[in-house]
Amino acid sequence: MKKIFSILTIGSLAMLTSCVNGDEDFNNNQSQPYEVPAELLFTNAQKELMDQMETPSVNLNVFRFFQHYLATTIYRNDARFNFTGTRKVPDNMWLALYTDVIGNLKKSKEVIAKEAKPTALSQAAWDKQQANKLAIVNLMEIYTYQVLVDSFGNVPYSEAAKPESIVLPKYDDAKTIYTDLIARLNSVTSTLDSAYPSFETGDNIYNGNVGDWITFANSLKLKIGINLADVDPTLAKQTVESAAAAGVMTTNSSNSLFKYDATSPNFNRMYAEVIASNRNDFVAEEGIVNAMNTLNDPRREHYFTEVSGGGFVGGTVGLTNAYGSKSHIGESLLAPNKPGILFDAAEVNFYLAEAASRGYNVGGTAASFYNAAITESMAQWGVTGAAVVTYLANPSVVYSAANWKQRIGQQAWIAMYNRGFESWNFYRRLDNPVLTAPNAVPAAEGKVPTRLTYPINEQTVNGSNWTAASTAIGGDKLTTKVFWDIN
Template sequence: MKKYIIILTLPFLFAGCRTSEDVNSDPHASYETQPEPLLTYAQKELSDYLTTPSVNENNSRLMMQYWQETIYVNESNYDFTNRNVSNNVWRDNYVNVLMNLNQASKIITAYVPTFAEAAAWPAKRDNQLAILDIMKVYTYQVLVDAYGDIPYTQSLDNDKYPLPKYDNAATIYADLITRLNTDVNKLSSTGGTFGNGDIFYKGDIGKWKKFGNSLLLKLGIALADVNPTLAQATVNQAIAGGVFSSSADNCKFQYLAASPNQSPMYLETASRDDFVGGKTLVDYMNATNDPRIAEYYTDVDGVYIGQVIGAPADFASFSNAGSFAYTSTTPGIVLSYTEVSFYLAEAAARWGIGGAPAALYDSAVTSSFTDWNLTADAAGYLAAHPYDASNWKKSIGEQAWVAMYNQAVISWNFYRRLDYPQLVAPATAIPNAGGKVPVRLQYPPLESTTNGTNYAAASAAIGGDKLTTKIFWDVN
């Protein structure tokens, strides 16, 4: 049986929250280790964040109205402060992911190879550093897409910058694209990698190149409405470099049956009855006769019933999540062929890049059906719900919303960029939501108290630290 070595070598501290040596120096942590377990840990933590439905950490399934809470409905009504959600998101991505990736990079950079290793070391070193940086790029994009302006250039050097400044989000995006191009170009099939320490791809450089180009596509599409020149150039470059071409390319973290490496979704669902299906998606799938509903949800006496968003629910009276959510080994999805397929359809619809929009739309929807072992049902569904060139944002936006059911963080991006589906906030939502589904997370309260000057400057720069303040690329 496989066992993952899960080691956290860096202290639990927020970027910009260092106040003393005691805070920053964990007496129980090991500061001398190998890069492989650091990579494994960072990959697991990234996957855990994207996958978990924990209301303490990731409420994207609730915001996208896939699920609804049963008893405590604070988060369904966009109260994310009660459980310090933003503090947890910030810590998980900056500390558990980025800091560990950065520490692995430092170890590799400082390593002096033996005489026997010397000839092969430069290629292996470059591959390892490129893989680590590709993951950093992915994680920084997650943070920008959640908050807007964030600590970036000063974010990973607590000794030099204990209170880091926040960088402009658009500037960060441009730099991420540059970094990613450099990383992909450095990858060499003749060099070594991390081997089994790399849970995503087991060191397969060909897979990492496709991942890098697919991430480049994702970055480019995000800029479509705010910087179309850079967006198109980036998308063209990504496609030319080679993006995902089938589900065999999916980047995922395979969880195990045994604790502590079980799916975080399973850990939240197996022992508690905290979630039922959200009425918005359940009703949509009922109305469209979508066969995937039987995989997404359980039925109640032969029918699928979702609860009104924001309202408490009796667990037994409504459809629950499907069996995938109650399976300990369900993998966490970091980037999927289905997601990439929708980006390709969007690029074709916007700019005529990469092929015919209708055909790429069909491929994206079919890929989603394949994800749930329903490929044979895709053609009938598409015949009833064809691509609409007159309102391509609606066609792609609504179908991506359905398809990204198990990638809710990504679904939130589609929703904000394409403005479909047209989700309605519950009447019971907190006043701070302004009667709308949130379009960003507020900065962590801990940042306002420990890094107050930089926090205040960032808040002013983005137009206010609010749930209603749009990310820079969300201009429509």
């Protein structure tokens, strides 16, 4: 399986970075696997996306440092937000999402469009199945572009992934992209038909279940809509209310889980970077540990290990921390076949709680959705019954209409412990909890970054478009805010 993933990644990289050439034999690579099935391309795109969102690798994903979830024991540059040195984190994330995810999704759609109808199937049934498959691939693409916008701001979109005709793509306005993503979601949900199948193999999240993908689409629409709440209240309210009315994931049974297995190279990325690599690079960070200690949060034993003598103790982000005296990543996070979470009910219920707090009509009260979010998060970690009831009754936890941003912000931060990117979005939108960066490099201006800088390769290769985009967003800096983060 490792060979297959490597071949596909190399093939998609060539597709996205090749120059335009007039020679008709230019792309006639006899060793390239042109006849790769759409299902395999789709599986690879799902895996590459999940790996990027899941991995704790300091070369690829640094959001756990932003959110005070992890601190380092040796290499502290990344935990100080120095991302443009030897690691080039923005370059790696950009390449992973554009090449390994969007590249494979684009190729998957091309293959689906050329597939031949089985003789035993009617044309009408075949057309429905193919439409479902294309819609699901588009959902993965929409999700990926949302991550790119939320990470960088303006990004290549309308001219992206078209190397046959456009070598140096322009950067599209981030809000314009968001608006188009909403329109695409509306189109996708109108296309998906749960009376017909989709992928019979290759879908490692929902096994081709169209009903589950419809719920995913509505939940993604809700997510994009709530991000617009401060910058475009009218569009946000309309988008969120229509998504909620259509049905979103509110229980863990609908969670979007990528199924890793227990064998190399397809095991969980946390396991890969910590256990399989035999590394002691990370300890729990004191911000999240202290907050959960204060609340007597029953998820602590799942999130962290106890130190010698008992209790949970965190290190400090941006400093070199002694591994032996701090809590480590909890064992429940380190199983090789632990599923990766792309979307879950806790996240969605927090969006609904926020929407209700803002006065949107989403079919319930802010308090009910808030409690449901915490309850679903607890259930993911095996915490149920009396422990949940006790936690929800804690005066520092009880939903407060007068202080809803603080309550939702803090509880979403705790619930998103293993999902640093989504936590970062909650933090930027709600400005809670209050997070500091006392050891940050000067480029971060003493703050938790509010975006990733553009890849260095874009500056050198696509310079004029990079310059235009940097000017449009107010400067290519870690402290520049993405368009929806206006508070």
